[in-house]
Amino acid sequence: MAGHTNHAFRRLCRELGGCGLVCTELISSKALQHRSSRTRALDAFDWSPEERPLAVQLFGNEAAEMAEAARIVVDRGAQLVDINMGCWVPKVARKGGGAGMLRDLSMAVPVIRAVVAAVPVPVTVKIRSGLTRHGITAVEFARAAEAEGVRGIAVHARTADQGFAGAADWSVVRQVKEAVSVPVLGNGDVSDAAEARQMFDETGCDAVMIGRAALGNPWIFRQVHHELATGERLPRPSRAERAAVALRHARLTRETSPLRERQALMELRGQLSRYALDLPGSREIRDRLVRLESYGELEELLAAVNQCTTLSVGGWMARISCCSRRV
Structure with missing residues (x-):
């Protein structure tokens, strides 16, 4: 691994x-x-x-x-x-x-x-x-x-x-x-x-x-x-929980990685893209992830995903696009 x-x-x-x-x-x-x-x-x-x-x-x-x-x-x-x-x-x-x-x-x-x-x-x-x-x-x-x-x-x-x-x-x-x-x-x-x-x-x-x-x-x-x-099956994590845990993953990486920021981000992008596999707009999220250049941009994107998870698919996608363009 x-x-x-x-x-x-x-x-x-x-x-x-x-x-x-x-x-x-x-x-x-x-x-x-x-x-x-x-x-x-x-x-x-x-x-x-x-x-x-x-x-x-x-x-x-x-x-x-x-x-x-x-x-x-x-x-x-x-x-x-x-x-x-x-x-x-x-x-x-x-x-x-x-x-x-x-x-x-x-x-x-x-x-x-x-x-x-x-x-x-x-x-x-x-x-x-x-x-x-x-x-x-x-x-x-x-x-x-x-x-x-x-x-x-x-x-x-x-x-x-x-x-x-x-x-x-x-x-x-x-x-x-x-x-x-x-x-x-x-x-x-x-x-x-x-x-x-x-x-x-x-x-x-x-x-x-x-x-x-x-x-x-x-x-x-x-x-x-x-x-x-x-014998009890736990419910799948909500969209909000997935976004929050992805953000926690990013912050832990920032705190602990010995790599330079760009190298660490390259490793992290592939990991974080998997959190979005079954979220609405997952393709666009992954596209944004591979173009990010800093932890600050990454945190802003993930925070936007977290805030938008309760919106309709169309509204949620529009919000993500808007937030992504600002970073």
Whole structure:
């Protein structure tokens, strides 16, 4: 979830409730070894007390480097270290990191062993079903990881060559759960409480990990937790609440982002546009978002959306257009 699960978004999810554990964006172990990129890498792991417990996700394929990276982030307050063996993005996987580690168990095991030995906090791994649909290796890797002392295994139920395409095969999560004794987290195609319950029922997993479904929808954790606990479905957030939370997201970003304003806005635009997906005039809102140049302009636009949500679609759109032209 690079570019998304930053300090601001993690705090927002915590404030809205229901999320048992938040995780940083994936951080390169190599970047932590070089002063030129170390500060930026550690900025991705900036945190506040409200986020506890906090997991830090590392990627890399060199055992000593990963062990040192784990020590660095634990010294900075990480309460759990997660080894990413699931990222399919070519610039990560082709260099042997992320899902690239699934090519060779003999490469993955020394990394896991070194990280577990290096830090006093729990170490987990996140894997995919396998590299390709013709090579499902999740059970093999999960057993090896458990033997090296990991305390939990998250399984994204797609292969690396799928990326996010096609349906997640939850049967792989069930197979991993049956093969190991450590907690197993299921991941993939869970976007509401009904799907979370279905994953629990079909796989026997110990927890459900939600990623992309939370983008523009940070209420999802509260909704899922509440419905699973009580059987009651919470109402969808009102338009006013969506606008207010988007504004809170922007303000948290302004307070916490180490990026320059323009860079931070570029990341934020993509996130905030998701809040408007089913609002009247969502296309125009997104068009305005991509042209904004400052936090001040962004706050004015979001405040206008918040004020106009009770108007008719036509009147609301006219007000947004008027406010947007002023910024």
